[in-house]
Amino acid sequence: MRPEPLDAESIVSATEEVLRRHGPEKATVLDVARLLGVSHGSVYRHFPSKAALREAVIRRWLDEVEALATAARGDDSAPPERLRRLLTTVFAAKWAKAKDDPELFATFQKLVAGYSTVCSAHTAFVLEQIRAIVADGIDEGEFAAGEPETLARAVLDATCRFHDPLYAADWRATAELEAQAEAVVSLVLHGLCAR
Amino acid sequence: MRPEPLDAESIVSATEEVLRRHGPEKATVLDVARLLGVSHGSVYRHFPSKAALREAVIRRWLDEVEALATAARGDDSAPPERLRRLLTTVFAAKWAKAKDDPELFATFQKLVAGYSTVCSAHTAFVLEQIRAIVADGIDEGEFAAGEPETLARAVLDATCRFHDPLYAADWRATAELEAQAEAVVSLVLHGLCAR
DNA sequence: GAAATGACAGATAACAATAATTGTCATTCA
DNA sequence: TGAATGACAATTATTGTTATCTGTCATTTC
Structure with a gap:
């Protein structure tokens, strides 16, 4: 009692x-x-099951990540800058968790591997954030014309090495990782921009 | 006997x-x-070990993939077209193996996970092919100026979802996969091009 | 004498027996 | 009466045992 x-x-x-x-x-x-x-x-x-218990733990952490991402976005700057901040914030949150809280991160990895709805909802959230910024950029003429959904998905896919927990084993050398992420983000942003 | x-x-x-x-x-x-x-x-x-035996099998297959890639490149066309062909050829070779020869592909995945030199040599090969095309493109003024090594690495990283065996589980729906690969490749090529 | 063999020790995997955990639910408690 | 309990069956993990495999090497074969 x-x-x-x-x-x-x-x-x-x-x-x-x-x-x-x-x-x-x-x-x-x-x-x-x-x-x-x-x-x-x-x-x-x-809680109905052991799995639900773990999903609740991970959902709570992902809620924090999503709050961070929303805060970092900052609606005052231009779309390229906003997209860059969104991506780097999400990357940094994942990298930090993998490094500083390895057991919880391993739990996250298991949920992703098991197609947990908590994780796919998080992916959908990030995808939607990207889509909104891309759509803004196209409206403002900074980004080249295109379908925001398709482009957002391409941005997410192109950066998977830096946010997908499947790649966490490669997140050891931080300096090198940051440089590689920077190179991909720059390439993608350049690819989005109108000429 | x-x-x-x-x-x-x-x-x-x-x-x-x-x-x-x-x-x-x-x-x-x-x-x-x-x-x-x-x-x-x-x-x-x-053969000195069981591992060496498996590496020889995979090396033989990767030699075929690399020959295919070299042939598909075709030095007559413009760098963007050449890069697109190189990438899609490598993607298609991996997708086909995963689908049609799953046990050998699983062997490949295990070697990659075990940091086999055969696999890192293959990555180095693809990276070098990309680098050469990117360097050509910069020389010809089609691609924006930059370090070919860094850009090539960024191209490889940005397309990992389509060639890294780590993602093979996601290679089920071919039509969708092809569309997503096309979107990323286009984004990357657009990102490389000078404006 | 170069190539092939099979006996061998150590490492790894398969198996069966046992223990622990998951999830349910009738009962207890406050 | 609503929350908490612990006995329970079914599933899953652990343990200890046995069998198989890996890699070596002295011996055999052609």
């Missing part, structure tokens, strides 16, 4: 803690219940 | 056959020796 009533938020926090300590391979629902001082049945009252 | 003397080439062919039948997880050196009708010790006379 615990003093305060059990709520979803504290279960998510406990899950995060357990994942960080044991990693996605070893972390169990029983570990989470133990940390909270409740039975595992109580955890299942708030 | 077999009629003809045992040579490296037939060992590679037998290994290819065994890999195709059993897949990289199950294929053993003993299987190869059995298929050849020799003892596994004889195989080790020609």
Whole structure:
């Protein structure tokens, strides 16, 4: 029995803690219940499955990333600058997580590999952010004419090496990585711009 | 005892056959020796290890891919056209192998994951082909000025979703994939071109 | 005597038996 | 009465055992 009533938020926090300590391979629902001082049945009252628990943890982190991305965008500058900031912010958030919180990042990687809706929703979010900026750029005449959906998808695809967790193993040497990301982003922005 | 003397080439062919039948997880050196009708010790006379055997199989396939790429390049056309042909030829070769020869492709994926020199040499080859075309394009004034090495690397990175075996799981829907590859290649070519 | 063999030690994989975890739900508690 | 529990069946992981494979090398074969 615990003093305060059990709520979803504290279960998510406990899950995060357990994942960080044991990693996605070893972390169990029983570990989470133990940390909270409740039975595992109580955890299942708030979450339908172990997978849902992990998705909630990752969704919370992705919410932060998306908030960061929205903030970094800054609607005052020109589309190329906005797109560059959006991309580099998303890259940096992923790189930092992979480096500083490897177990949670590994959890994220597993969810992506398992086609979790949380992850595809995040991709859809980033894609939509790119699309909006591209559409703005085309309207303002800075970017060449084209279908914003197709172009946004091309921008996302062209930069996958820097944001897709599938490539996290290559995110070791930060200086080199930054230079390579910069080269691709510049190439893509140049490709978008009207001449 | 077999009629003809045992040579490296037939060992590679037998290994290819065994890999195709059993897949990289199950294929053993003993299987190869059995298929050849020799003892596994004889195989080790020609190849130092199981890994070397698999590398030889993949190297033989990559040699074909590289020959295809060289042929498709065609030195008569303009750099943008040449680069497009080089890229689409390499993409198509990988897509076809993944689809039509999945066990050998899985072997390739394992080698890539294991940082095999055979695979990094192939990457170096493609990178150099791109670099040469980019350098030509800059010389001819079709491409904007820049460091050919950096630009070539950016082109390779920007197209990784279409040639890196890490992404093979996404190579299912061919029509969609071709359209996405086309969008990225066009964006990249537009990015390279001088204005 | 060059090529092939097969016995061998160490490493790896397959297997079966056992233990732990997941998810459900009738019961208990406050 | 609504939240929490823990017994339970089904699934999944772990362990210890056995079998197979890898790579070497002294011996054999032609």
